[in-house]
Amino acid sequence: MRKQQTPTLAALFGAALLTAGCAQMGLGGGTAAAPAPAAAPAPAPAAKAPVPAGGVNGRGEVTDSSKVAAGEGRKVKGRDGWEGEITGKPVSGSRFNRLEIGMPMKQVTDMLGAPSDQGTYISGKAWIPFYFGSDRHRHELVYKNQGRLIFAGPAGFQYGSGNLIWIIHNASEPGYR
Numbered sequence: 001m002r003k004q005q006t007p008t009l010a011a012l013f014g015a016a017l018l019t020a021g022c023a024q025m026g027l028g029g030g031t032a033a034a035p036a037p038a039a040a041p042a043p044a045p046a047a048k049a050p051v052p053a054g055g056v057n058g059r060g061e062v063t064d065s066s067k068v069a070a071g072e073g074r075k076v077k078g079r080d081g082w083e084g085e086i087t088g089k090p091v092s093g094s095r096f097n098r099l100e101i102g103m104p105m106k107q108v109t110d111m112l113g114a115p116s117d118q119g120t121y122i123s124g125k126a127w128i129p130f131y132f133g134s135d136r137h138r139h140e141l142v143y144k145n146q147g148r149l150i151f152a153g154p155a156g157f158q159y160g161s162g163n164l165i166w167i168i169h170n171a172s173e174p175g176y177r
Helices: 002-025 104-112
Strands: 072-078 082-086 117-122 137-143 149-152 163-169
Touching: 002 082, 002 149, 104 149
Parallel strands: 082 163
Antiparallel strands: 072 082, 117 137, 137 149, 149 163
């Protein structure tokens, strides 16, 4: 009798987990009570100018590369279908001006030389079950007085250097992460 209970409990637990997940995503087939009508919204205050994010000043210049968030720059299409972002204002004569979104890391380091610092971190896509696409990990190169370059890791089970997806222009980059 004891052997019968373990599979039954596991099946019940799995069904409860599946039901909770479907309900959370709104996939349940049952009827739910209609939500109560919302109160009339209060009049909105006068629109204020957007406040620049932590690492970017009002002129669009990067002041602290470590505080820059994705979405603060302009979205661009790069080579081979890669999409990326460019944040900050490029300095005239900067070596970063020759870069294109989608370039492989080896090509970038051949053009710019060795970075002053670098590091790797995983992205949120690493936690998606059965996701084998690119950008599960990122590699960051820091160039003193130039800015930072972010590369998306390759797809599948490869652990290569990846392709350029984000250019952060910062003329006052200290050179360390």
